[in-house]
Amino acid sequence: MKPVLLLIPGMFNTAAIWDALLPLLQPEMDVRIAEVLTQDSIVGMAEDAWTQVQDVPPGTVMLVCGFSMGGYVAMELLARHGTHFQGVMMLDTSAQTETPETLLAREKTISALQRNFERTVEGIIPFSLHPDSLADPSRVEGMRRMMHAVGAETAIRQLRAIMSRQDHRERLSQLTQTVLVVCGQQDQVTPPALSRDLASLIPGAELHWLEATGHQTPLEQAPRLAELLKGLASRCTSPHSEPSV
Numbered sequence: 001m002k003p004v005l006l007l008i009p010g011m012f013n014t015a016a017i018w019d020a021l022l023p024l025l026q027p028e029m030d031v032r033i034a035e036v037l038t039q040d041s042i043v044g045m046a047e048d049a050w051t052q053v054q055d056v057p058p059g060t061v062m063l064v065c066g067f068s069m070g071g072y073v074a075m076e077l078l079a080r081h082g083t084h085f086q087g088v089m090m091l092d093t094s095a096q097t098e099t100p101e102t103l104l105a106r107e108k109t110i111s112a113l114q115r116n117f118e119r120t121v122e123g124i125i126p127f128s129l130h131p132d133s134l135a136d137p138s139r140v141e142g143m144r145r146m147m148h149a150v151g152a153e154t155a156i157r158q159l160r161a162i163m164s165r166q167d168h169r170e171r172l173s174q175l176t177q178t179v180l181v182v183c184g185q186q187d188q189v190t191p192p193a194l195s196r197d198l199a200s201l202i203p204g205a206e207l208h209w210l211e212a213t214g215h216q217t218p219l220e221q222a223p224r225l226a227e228l229l230k231g232l233a234s235r236c237t238s239p240h241s242e243p244s245v
Helices: 042-051 069-084 100-115 117-128 137-163 192-201 222-235
Strands: 004-008 030-033 062-067 087-091 178-184 206-210
Touching (some): 004 042, 004 069, 042 137, 069 137, 117 137, 178 192, 178 222, 192 206
């Protein structure tokens, strides 16, 4: 039976964030994509994500990959339903909680989205992509279309959800799953130091860097991500084990 992979998008993402990755995985995996556009909390996103895999037969290897905000959702999902997953990829995300400084920065982003959505999108794109990716018009336009499809109202709702998320650092220190922490070396949104911190919290977690990559790793490094996810699946060879959190 194919392993099941649950992909959880980040903020400002539609399912299209995974388009370059899916053809590289689907022959070997049953890929499901969580929906994170309608809920007003990370808890709500995690519970909706869980519905995507509730039909998976017992004994099937299950993996979860959370990208950026999707990493926060994956942490919540593991806290609630972690015994069902054997492998985890945390992708360009963080375990840190909000500080007065980050809360202020998010409020400023909300204000910018409310004032001038299009200008804010045009500022986010170069901040999120590596310069090599910025030189690819199709990649830039794909990101622009995706962000416009999400829209200001949903992005603001996602920011509010991020600002009120729970602290899962203690639970992360108890994970027994096989965990990969992956980050673009030039990620400015969730800088590499946050991935180092995250990996240090999780027993046995492996840290992988993606060269010449910004924050948008599913767009920028799909072949490398597919390689890492296939390797993760192959290592989860005990489908009847019951990891705990």
